Amino acid sequence: MFRRALIALLLAASLLTCIACNEKKANNPLAHINSKQPDKILYDRAMDAMKEHKYDVARITLQTLINTYPDSEFVARAKLTVGESWYQEGSTASLAQAETEFRDFITFFPNMAEAAEAQLKIADIHYRQMEKPDRDYNHARRAEDEYRQLLLQYPDSKLADTARVRLLQVQEVLAEREYRVARFYFLRGSLLASVARARTLTDTYPLYSHSDEALYMLGQAYEQQADRTRATAIPTDVKQRLTKGYLDNAAAAYSKIVTRYPAMTRFQDARRRLAAIDRPVPTPTPEEIALNKQEMASRTASTRYERFVNDMGKHPDFSAAVKVGQPTLVDPKQTDAPNLVREINAAFKAAAEAGSGTGKIEVETVSGGGVPANQPVPRSAEPAVKPSDIPAQAPPQLNESASSSTAEKPADKAADSSSTATTKDAAQDASSSRKTKKKRHFKLPIPL
Secondary structure, rough: HHHHHHHHHHHHHHHHHHHHHHHHHHHOOOOOOOOOOOOOOOHHHHHHHHHOHHHHHHHHHHHHHHHHHOOOOOOHHHHHHHHHHHHOOOOOHHHHHHHHHHHHHHOOOOOOOHHHHHHHHHHHHHHHHHOOOOOOOHOOOOHHHHHHHHHHHHOOOOHHHHHHHHHHHHHHHHHHHHHHHHHHHHHOOOOHHHHHHHHHHHHHHOOOOOHOOOOOOOOHHHHHHHHHHHEEEOOOHHHHHHHHHHHHHHHHHHHHHHHOOOOOOOHHHHHHHHHHHHOOOOOOHHHHHHHHHHHHHHOOOHHHHHHHHHOOOOOOOOOOOOOOOOOOOOOOOOHHHHHHHHHHHHHHHHHHHHHHHOOOOOOOOOOOOOOOOOOOOOOOOOOOHHHHHOOOOOOOOOOOHHHHHHOOOOOHHHHHHHHHHHHHHHHHHHHHHHHHHHOOOOOOOOOO
16 A cells, blocks of 8 residues: 555656646747757847837847858848848938948848848838928939839739839829929910929829820810910011911920820810810720729728828828829839020021021022222312301400500410400309318307
8 A cells, every 4th residue: 555655646747847848838938939940039039028118128139140140041031131120210310321232132132032121211211201392302212213223123023013013103293393383484484494293293103093184284285385486577487487386386285295194174164275276186986994993993082080190290192092003113204494495596597597498508699790999089169167167256255455455466366365355254263162161160169
């Protein structure tokens, strides 16, 4: 009996020992991982610090891993996580440091799948700092370049669709800016500047939410330019050629509204303008109508409260951006006003030369007869001064002396005496005026 009890106690003690060993193994921090390498331990500690928003602790741990184990398999992920820690901090300086870290990752590990993720983060850094269309567009332009680079370098990445949608949003903001500038020039009467902006907008961003308005404004600008050309004082044939060119460009803008944006508001207006300028009115195909309706349906309608909140905020509103279609990855040739002026001048010059012949200057030689002889110097037969123009002798002065009153004195002596008397009178008047001025400068008594 005693032996059975002893055996039972030994079995119970061994069972308790096994249970304790199992609990001690479960509390082992390395039990939930497959590797017991120290670089893995450092990486896990850094990830735990990231979850607790201790970004400085995470960066120190990751930097220790990178410096201590440069050949570790976790170095690439550690370097990417360093950039992520800066990115999640969110301040302007932190975002700039994050962009540097992500670019370094792409430089050192260009063939890894995470390189597309780093490129997306670089684009998102500028995407987060974008402002409204009427503000600084530097971040919007840089975000557009970075998203384009991702789609061109990593077209098969799983992040390509995210980059495509955000690129469409960025291009909506840039297109809105171009439209506002073009409308400003149009209202001010600077038609060539408005034409340059509107053409650049419609060629670069065809998925803009107000593309029909931009094209209609472009056609109106061309029509007004044609009216101005009709009012100028230039040859009739040159005027007709320039006017025809402007109206053809306006018709092209109106026709694009009819065929490319048949479901938008300016469709009927464009048809009426084509009929007014005697141009053919195209008919959109069912595929074009369905495509335009699909683009309009993908846009989000914002409520009044959302618009109010967006007006109070700093960042732009992306609700009008389209979500289907492919964004423009390569900018077409830009249109600027100086080039338009040069084109108009070249067209005017070509039209003028075509209307006047060759347009060259020729020297014509006069034939017949030699060099004519020198003609005598022309002279006047009449005297330069008529006797009637000589003034009569001045009457004698009353205060003259008896010696000067004799009638036998020559006229020149009388003139000399009269001029001498006039000079003396003038001297006396000047001396009297100086005396008067001196008398006026009296001194005032100063009281003590």
